[in-house]
Amino acid sequence: MTEATKSAKAVRPEFRNINLLSDVRTYRLPAAGIVSILHRVSGAVLFVLLPFIVWLFDKSVSSEISFGEFTSAFSAGLGGVPGWFIKLVTLAIIWAYLHHFCAGVRHLYMDFTHxxxxxxxxxxATATLVISLLLTAALGAKLFGVFGAH
Known part of the structure; x- marks a missing residue:
């Protein structure tokens, strides 16, 4: 190893045991690590909100009356829960699904192609973040009525 390589290696910090109080502020997680963590978070969000997802699906396809209740929940609310909060929870589900799907496709592609x-x-990882956030923004804009059906 040359002297220049030794000095370049010595300058780079090593994180073996990360101290939560002192090292977390200076540690930079790579994009692949962020996507990996968000893949787990999005899976957990989908799992936790599964009863709400099933309720949404049931209300949207059961009958015309239940579909009316479904659509009014987004505008007028449901019980003591305001409509904007139901939209935010639905937006979280949309993000979780899209991110989990995009990251899953990324992992499968990497597995198949080595x-x-x-x-x-x-x-x-950067493409996964950008694609999932752009799709979430587009569907969120539709959900919150930024552009409507004509």
């Missing part, structure tokens, strides 16, 4: 380089991991 692309496990650092460069591909970074670029595919």
């Amino acid at each position: 692309k496990v380089s650092k460069e591909f991991g970074k670029s595919s």
Whole structure:
């Protein structure tokens, strides 16, 4: 190892045992790590909100009357829960589904093609974040009535 390589390696910090109080502020998680953590978080959100998802689906397809209750829940609310809060929870479900789906496709693609380089991991993680957030923003805009059906 040359002297230049030794000095370049010595400058780079090593994090072996991360101290929550002092190291978390300076530690930069790579994009692939962020996507991995958000993949787990989105799966947990989908699991926890599964009863609400089933209720939404049931109300939307059971009958015309239940579909009316379904649509009025988003505008007038339901019980003591305001409509905007139901929209926010639905937006969280939309984000969780889209992120979980995009990250899952990324993982499957990496598994099938054996692309496990650092460069591909970074670029595919960035693409996963951008695609899932753009899709969530588009569907969220539709949910909150930014553009309506004509």
